[in-house]
Amino acid sequence: MLKVEHVHQYYGGSHILRDVSFEVPEGTLTVLMGRNGVGKTTMVKALMGIVSVRQGNISFNGKLINKLPSYERVASGIAYVPQGREIFPRLTVEENLFIGAASHQAPKKIPEYIYDLFPILKDMSSRNGGDLSGGQQQQLAIGRALMSQPKMIILDEPTEGIQPNIIQQIGKTLVQLVKEQGMTILLIEQYLDFIREVADKYVVMSRGEIVASGDGENIDRDGIAHLVSV
Template sequence: MLHIEGLNQYYSGSHILRDVSLAVPEGRLSVLLGRNGVGKSTLLKCIMGVVPVRSGHIRWQDQPLDGLRPHARVAAGLAYVPQGREIFPRLTVEENLFVGAASRKAPREIPAQIYELFPVLKDMKSRRGGDLSGGQQQQLAIGRALMSEPRMLILDEPTEGIQPNIIGEIGRTLRRLVDEFGMTVLLVEQYYEFAEKLADHYAVMDRGEVVASGAGADMQARGVRAMISV
């Protein structure tokens, strides 16, 4: 389980994260919702060590992550798919995937499971990443993250700018990772319908704070849609 306790972060004097505390249950799919600019992406970057924490603590599997560099957190079992995907456009699909295995002994070939989850990547493995559509690039970014054999997958708005049919495929894949492979998933999302359909657990952020949380099945009854509407 991932435990976040009393996390604070600032940007140029602005208090971005305000005493954020959050527990992400193991082997479940948790969604973190909120309007733009409330600190969701900053929280993920703090979890991965991309952004330093001003105060507070993060523990993963009962071990503190404080002070660990991002590559050490990946080696500990965390994988991160950033907003915007950040694939390498001049590398082939296959080369992009191999980059994801940098934290462990590099495999000689792409595991069959990756191509089984994302068949389009096998069909396009020799094409450059920059030649893929946005939805295909998102699948590549997730596949690359899975190459590190994580126990927890963290995704920042994977539906952004993606065509509806690919959104559905991504949702089914995330559900499979949890239900069939026992993975823990933390998903930052603004697309309410996508989040509600997938969530085992939810949390809502506003102005840098967690203002609501609960079981995914209770999202509608708790008025979560209204909390995140502009």
């Protein structure tokens, strides 16, 4: 569904992404993992059109998207949950959700299935985003991404700074979205226990290069644990 081919990206003179190629097959949860600073977020920003790539191709559903502005990528069915969540603290939970609906096909009210996935968002719909705990804000960020009715969601380190019980809950929800709703997910992650629970496929990045890939069930057999920090 998403195909990245020979992508190179630079910040000034620093060569950050080096000939990166990988795929996210439709209907899978694919994990992109790697230590701090290897270029994971840069890759995701390139996918979303937040940074531009110098060389290489990115295609979604067989269509090249590298030159499209971010909002057109969202309209074509890709949603993004940024690292650090980026919730608006002074807007209510409901207002934060509507921010995700900024495209033309967006719903006029919050779809009930989002509240079914994350009941806490309904309970707290009129509270300020800033009043929520880290885990609740992460749930809000995922709910906001779902508001654009995406075919694919990209999440950048959703477990960062979150309590283990909420991590588990988020993991279950992501798997449910893939298995029951046919969603495709690209998850950026370093937390190996979480990756083992949810990954259909994995790709490992090290210093801006893809150095390993395989099926989630083989993560331990493939001996790639030393390539992530946790």
